[in-house]
Every structure is written in structure tokens, then in C-alpha cells.
Amino acid sequence: MDKTIAFYNKNAEAFVRDTETVEFTEVWDRFLSYMPKGAYILDFGCGSGRDTKYFLTKGFEVDAVDGSEKLCKLASENTGHIVRKMLFSELDECEKYNGIWACASILHLPKDELKSVFRKMLRAVKTGGYIYASFKYGEFEGYRNERYFTGFTEVSFTKFISDITEIQILEKWVSSDARPGRSDEKWLNLILKKSDMV
Secondary structure, three states: OOHHHHHHHOOHHHEEEEEEEEHHHHHHHHHHHOOOOOOOOEEOOOOOOOOHHHHHHHOOOEEEEEOHHHHHHHHHHHHHEEEEEOOHHOOOOOOOEEEEEEEEOOOOOEEEEEHHHHHHHHHEEEEEEEEEEEEEEEOEEEOOOOEEEEEOOOHHHHOOOOOOOOOOEEEEEEEEEEOOOOOOOOOEEEEEEEEEOO
């Protein structure tokens, strides 16, 4: 994770330029349709702050965090909202959020760490709450362009979380990358529910 964070600190300005204006309304609204009015959302790895900004304009309460100090600074400036520096492994809340938004963020964790972080996310979200997560589509796992990536297909993700009984997969769909010139890259999108059936 250190190498991945170093990449984002080094390339923060370029990353923000590339991502802050990406049109993502359809996915935002798909996730927000599950949220009660004024819900409390954790933007878990907020990057440029693009998604936090949208959630705030819709009247939601947002905690925004990122592991990159430089991205936290830029996202705070972009949103007018305090963004805290925090590693995924440092999440230590209990039944706090109605929803957790992890857009192209937790995919930077190796599978063993990812399993542990999913358990922390489930602890942090209220029973009956929701998690959105997205991963590069496929089975690639390892470093690419100085960042670590873990990819999934619908089948491999279902198998990956099969021993976490609290997770219920509500929706899963494959989309093209929304950034210009990247439409050949595919993403696995997931909306998960924290079930009270344990």
C-alpha cells in the first residue's frame, strides 16, 4: 500500500485533473436511491473529492477520507469539506454509517487485506446499510503503473466474500471506464447490503 500511496502523492494534481469532472451521476444516484434522507455516508478513499461534493449537494452528511496526504489537501479544497488522512485498515467505527462509498479505492488492497477491510466496513455500516464498491474487471492481481490492483469478475467476487455471512449482493453490473479514451477498460460495480441474517 505504501508504494500505491506514494504514487498518488507524487501524481495528485494530474489524478485530480483526470477524475474530478468525470460524469458519474447514474452510479451516484443508483447508490443514493438506497439511502434515507440526510443519510450519513463514508466516502472511503475519496480521491479528488468528486463524489463527496455530489453527496453534499444532495443533502447527505459525508465523512471523506483518503490515504494520500496530497489528495486529502486537494479534495478538501475542491469540496470545501474537511478530508481526513486515513488508511483503509484504520477504519474503526461501529454501526455509524448508512452507506459506505468505495469507488475505485479498496481495489488497491491485496486480497488478504481486502477481506479484513471488508469486515471493518461491515462493522462501520449500520445493520441494513449499504456499501458500493468497484473493481477493475478481471482476475489481475499485482502492481501495474506503480499501484497495486485486485480485480474481480462477478463469479470470483461472489466466491471471495462467500465466508462473510453478513454481506448480501444486491446488484452487480459491468461498466466501461467513464474517463475519456478509456472506454475499453471494464469495471465491476457492486451494491452490497449488511444483512441482519448472520
